[in-house]
Amino acid sequence: MKIKGSTNIVGLIGHPVEHSFSPPMHNAAFDELGMDYAYVAFDVNPTDLQTAIEGAKSLNIKGFNVTIPHKIEVMKFLNEIDEVAGLIGAVNTIDFKNLKGYNTDGIGAVRAIEEVTSIKNKNVVVAGAGGASRAISFYLAKYGAESMAILNRNVEKAQGLAADVSQSGLIGEVKADSISEIRNYLKDADILVDTTPIGMHPNISDEPIAFAEDMDEDLVVFDAVYNPNETVLLKEAIKAGANPVYGIKMLLYQGAESFKIWTGRDAPVDVMEKALKDTLNLE
Known part of the structure; x- marks a missing residue:
């Protein structure tokens, strides 16, 4: 994967995020499909959540996954919430095209x-x-x-x-x-x-x-x-x-759903699963 001036950025916001398995999973998918995207994890303090969303929009970031402790609070800063995410009362995926929140965990x-x-x-x-x-x-x-x-x-x-x-x-x-x-x-x-x-x-x-x-x-x-x-x-x-x-399957498929929300393309699930297993040292 090569980062260029045209590279689209998606990522994860949470606090902490350094142990996330999402970056290798998503970056393997982008690499497999030859897509000019990169997935990065951002550690965002809860007091900085609103400015992080505003800054990401200004920087033309394409999408975020959202993890603990931001899944509920982040809803305040979005323009639209998917129906089921609204019922759940929490968001784990943001699409910056329309600043809409989804929940792909379920x-x-x-x-x-x-x-x-x-x-x-x-x-x-x-x-x-x-x-x-x-x-x-x-x-x-x-x-x-x-x-x-x-x-x-x-x-x-x-x-x-x-x-x-x-x-x-x-x-x-x-x-x-x-x-x-x-x-x-x-x-x-x-x-x-x-x-x-x-x-x-x-x-x-x-x-x-x-x-x-x-x-x-x-x-x-x-x-x-x-x-x-x-x-x-x-x-x-x-x-x-x-x-x-196995729980790894839920992690895999929620990531695949986020991938499709951001890119409009079906995720290469087999490639993402291999990346996850490699990261977790599973056969």
């Missing part, structure tokens, strides 16, 4: 899961009620989940998210309960989605939210954590003969 998870099974008419259990759960839950509803239960240690938080998803009109009533009750919900589940940080590096030996004896071979188990690639939950899923879906 579609990333959906595409990862749908490599294994369709979401339509499925019974889904979602563990966690934070930002990732919110993004994924709305997209699960949008893609036709038959029923959904959101489980969290803080049941009140789960109830709030369940009410929001239900009131969106995308799905019927959404149940909410304590994550300690997960065994009861898995009996009738087709898909388990874990959005909690349990098992994330460096806490790779955490006790999983569910064990092999709670699962069966028909269950699809998705863990949004991608470092490590094989989390404690996915190890239990494999032990049970269930179908694992």
